Amino acid sequence: MKLNEMTITGLRKMLDKREIRPSEILDAVYARIEAVENKVQAYLITTKDEAYKSAKEAESAIMENRASLLTGIPVAVKDNMCTKGILTTCASKILYNFIPPYESTVTERMKTQHYLLTGKTNMDEFAMGSSTENSAYYPSKNPWDTGCVPGGSSGGSAAAVAADECIAALGSDTGGSIRQPASLCGVVGLKPTYGAVSRYGLVAFASSLDQIGPLTKTVEDTALLLKVIGGHDPKDSTSAPAEMTDFAGVIGQDIKGMRIGIPKEYFIGGLDSEVEASVKNAIKKLESLGAIPVEISLPHTEYAVATYYVIATSEASSNLARYDGVKYGFRRDGKDLLDMYMKTRAEGFGPEVKRRIMLGTFALSSGYYDAYYRKAQQVRTLLKNDFDKAFEQVDVIATPTAPTVAFRFGEKTTDPLQMYLSDIFTISINLAGVPAISLPCGFAVNGLPIGLQLIGKHFDEASVLKAAYAFEQSTEWHKRKPGL
Numbered sequence: 315m316k317l318n319e320m321t322i323t324g325l326r327k328m329l330d331k332r333e334i335r336p337s338e339i340l341d342a343v344y345a346r347i348e349a350v351e352n353k354v355q356a357y358l359i360t361t362k363d364e365a366y367k368s369a370k371e372a373e374s375a376i377m378e379n380r381a382s383l384l385t386g387i388p389v390a391v392k393d394n395m396c397t398k399g400i401l402t403t404c405a406s407k408i409l410y411n412f413i414p415p416y417e418s419t420v421t422e423r424m425k426t427q428h429y430l431l432t433g434k435t436n437m438d439e440f441a442m443g444s445s446t447e448n449s450a451y452y453p454s455k456n457p458w459d460t461g462c463v464p465g466g467s468s469g470g471s472a473a474a475v476a477a478d479e480c481i482a483a484l485g486s487d488t489g490g491s492i493r494q495p496a497s498l499c500g501v502v503g504l505k506p507t508y509g510a511v512s513r514y515g516l517v518a519f520a521s522s523l524d525q526i527g528p529l530t531k532t533v534e535d536t537a538l539l540l541k542v543i544g545g546h547d548p549k550d551s552t553s554a555p556a557e558m559t560d561f562a563g564v565i566g567q568d569i570k571g572m573r574i575g576i577p578k579e580y581f582i583g584g585l586d587s588e589v590e591a592s593v594k595n596a597i598k599k600l601e602s603l604g605a606i607p608v609e610i611s612l613p614h615t616e617y618a619v620a621t622y623y624v625i626a627t628s629e630a631s632s633n634l635a636r637y638d639g640v641k642y643g644f645r646r647d648g649k650d651l652l653d654m655y656m657k658t659r660a661e662g663f664g665p666e667v668k669r670r671i672m673l674g675t676f677a678l679s680s681g682y683y684d685a686y687y688r689k690a691q692q693v694r695t696l697l698k699n700d701f702d703k704a705f706e707q708v709d710v711i712a713t714p715t716a717p718t719v720a721f722r723f724g725e726k727t728t729d730p731l732q733m734y735l736s737d738i739f740t741i742s743i744n745l746a747g748v749p750a751i752s753l754p755c756g757f758a759v760n761g762l763p764i765g766l767q768l769i770g771k772h773f774d775e776a777s778v779l780k781a782a783y784a785f786e787q788s789t790e791w792h793k794r795k796p797g798l
């Protein structure tokens with residue numbers, strides 16, 4: 315196996331035994347990028363010089379027995395996390411030249427361990443989308459079929475991991491943006507409990523929903539990376555005052571007697587039959603490992619997409635007010651201040667971002683606030699209550715991650731509603747604030763990967779990871795590689 319194809323755990327052992335050097339892993343990663351990036355377009359920028367510099371520091375740390383989990387490990391970072399001195403665009407024209415003067419907490423924590431930043435990955439503009447087609451620069455391609463989307467909005471991160479153009483990556487998930495691309499690209503992706511991972515330095519889309527999480531090749535790597543980036547951060551007022559669990563003891567435990575909820579609302583019309591069959595087989599597999607399937611109901615599921623698109627757009631309209639041509643990035647001068655604002659925002663934002671700003675501004679405007687925003691918040695509580703009730707009966711909930719496998723470029727771009735529906739199974743999880751993972755559980759006849767979603771109680775990432783690891787270890791799906 316080539317070094318760029320390996321996992322964090324695999325490389326950690328070799329590095330610690332001094333069988334390889336961090337720079338050799340980088341050689342393999344950048345050779346791969348050189349070979350396939352023109353087809354995949356996972357990255358907006360690569361940061362080769364910085365990475366080789368970090369590799370030297372990592373090597374000294376290893377030689378001086380100061381190595382931690384990520385020392386010398388190449389990781390790609392979604393372009394909505396601030397990296398000090400390194401371009402951070404959110405795949406938007408409005409931030410085309412934004413170089414953050416500070417570092418996000420998640421990357422800071424990885425830096426402390428001497429990780430190697432491979433580059434900043436492509437995404438839907440401001441994380442709004444499900445395909446990377448909303449990137450202001452170019453779309454990323456699905457490594458399993460470059461005629462298909464990698465999902466989104468963390469499509470670049472998922473594609474980079476799937477194509478072995480990095481060892482692991484970070485993404486962000488507001489309504490499915492880690493899990494849906496993980497599913498479509500055949501990798502593992504986890505959205506942590508809201509508050510479990512710091513949002514400091516994450517460019518805000520919808521602040522009450524956004525969470526950063528790992529995209530990796532295995533469940534174990536996700537567990538390990540989550541431990542590094544997670545835990546309390548005084549710089550984020552919504553950060554939970556707790557340390558991240560150490561999952562080492564959980565990984566590998568058996569799942570005998572674990573109760574797995576199957577919500578009937580997630581096996582509905584519109585769910586692709588191959589996806590349904592794979593997910594049902596996965597549930598049988600979990601049962602054969604000793605888990606107990608329990609039929610449950612999440613009765614308000616049908617309102618989730620509508621609720622999300624009121625709350626997320628409202629928060630976005632407020633968060634994106636700061637891009638006014640004065641403080642950041644792109645600016646078009648005008649005859650007066652208002653004219654400058656209008657020209658800057660008209661040219662700086664893409665169509666989907668503008669659609670959301672308008673929707674959100676409308677939902678928050680006087681006279682409509684009660685009818686839309688307040689109502690959506692009330693439904694959000696009902697959705698959360700659904701999960702609380704379900705978790706009185708079960709330990710984790712199993713569902714498909716996405717209703718279909720990867721779709722073709724252009725297939726959904728003319729109909730925003732169709733695009734929004736690709737997050738139908740992931741959105742409720744953000745509204746409720748609970749954690750969920752997506753991991754490979756099969757392939758369609760056309761060779762495209764299918765994802766299983768496992769959802770847990772608030773701050774019970776441990777049960778999610780335990781079930782996911784048990785499933786992964788008893789299957790071979792995660793071992794397949796795309797034939798790029």
Ligand code: GLN
Pocket residue numbers: 441442443444466467486487488489490491492519626737
């Ligand atoms: N696809 C959803 C949206 O467009 C979710 C995006 C996300 O999780 N960032 O809003």
